[in-house]
Amino acid sequence: MRSPSKTKSSTAPAANKIATRQTPCLKCPLRALKTFREFQPAELEFVEWFKTGEFASDEGATILMEGHSSPHLYTILSGWAFRHKTLPDGRRQILNFALPGDFLGLQTSMFNEMQHSVETLTKTVLCVFPRDKIWSLYEKFPGLAYDLTWIAARSERLLDEQLLSVGRRSAQEKMAFVLLHLFYRAQAVGLATGNKVVFPFTQQHLADSLGLSLVHTNKTLKALLARKWCRWKDGTFELVDEAALRELACYEGDLASLRPLI
Template sequence: MTTVDASPLGRKLRAFVALSDVEFAVLSRLHQRRRSFAAGHALLHQGHSQRSAYILASGWACSYKTLPTGTRQIVDFQIPGDILGLRSVLLQASDHFIEALTDIEVSEVLPSELFEAFRETPRLAAAVLWAASRDEAVVVEHMIDIGRRSAEERVAHFLLEMGFRLSLVGLADKTGYPCPLSQFHLADALGLSAVHVNRVLRKLREDGLVTFRRGNVHFDDPGGLIAFADFDTAYLDQERPLLQ
């Protein structure tokens, strides 16, 4: 297995299609420009033109939009294997911010490099399109969270979703996963107050379903949590189950 084959993005794309050695060689070229950013660094700025996309190799980031009042809505969280700013390189200006939540390592990819890679390897382009479509499906599910699920259901659903996403790149298992998010992050993503998030997490813990404490999510009753959240993995298009 090559280094890129074993990378988070390589593992993620292999869930969709078996890439050849030639295609992995092209993918490897997109990983050559490595950069590191500290927590709090903004990779994309809402309203600004964007010249690069980024492949997230380690750490967590989030995408969000701000309102004139100064409040923000977190749209999604990015984890290793995700491509950041792909949509923004095609638009005249970015429609959102992307900020590092932890120290992160990325590979910077120029649009010309991305388009050349797609021209050379249409199957790689199709795999990246699958990843982008899956990310869009995740954002749509977040709309369902905010609009139709109770506070307890949306928190449970979100914690399960992150577990399944992380498992695809080898960063979670049936017991849980490390999670750097604060209750304020969950509040901004799920349309709740931080105080309400705290109450919900306490209730889910007291009900024996899941414990989120000291930077770790632990699934106390995985099957019960899935049933409670009515969690269906179809939108993740992910065959390998987390809970086996």
């Protein structure tokens, strides 16, 4: 049996929280991105009403916890986070990473209890929505309801891809795949500068995401970087030979279609 990955979540449950209202949805910087679909004025007004505040969190904070429920749903306004599950002995699997524009806690509103945790990788600002208002969304704004289903279906799609990766790709392929995938996603929300993106996660996070041990993740990463198709130094990832990486990763879809932002 594999030994648990002994990751200490550096900070204890969420520090510094601010619940002040700051960014009006109308001026949400994410809406400007061409990644997101445009809203009707009425929809926007509703979302404005739906949003009850913002939540600023430190890095390494646990936003939602496995086995607990939460009265809130969240959208990431800025920052990175990740969803994960752990086995009783501590082995951890990162399910996926969450970037600005991503929705968190849909399970909360559907099932009451979360079966995974969410932890931040950076300082993060979240838009907060009360789950008890969600029903009025379904009643009054079928377009937004459709969007919610769309969002859930999209996560499912990402998970499918991740599952294929963890189950059937070799370590090197997995590595190439995840780096490329995260690069594309970051790029889609405007986090890329040319072919560079700041990656806020550690090798331990990659290991837990890919289902590999830390040591082997390190060796695999080294081997991949030695190919010179990408660089990763001082927290910054740089894509050099996209085609070569895609080939290695068996990367097919682009997953970067137009999406809603609730």
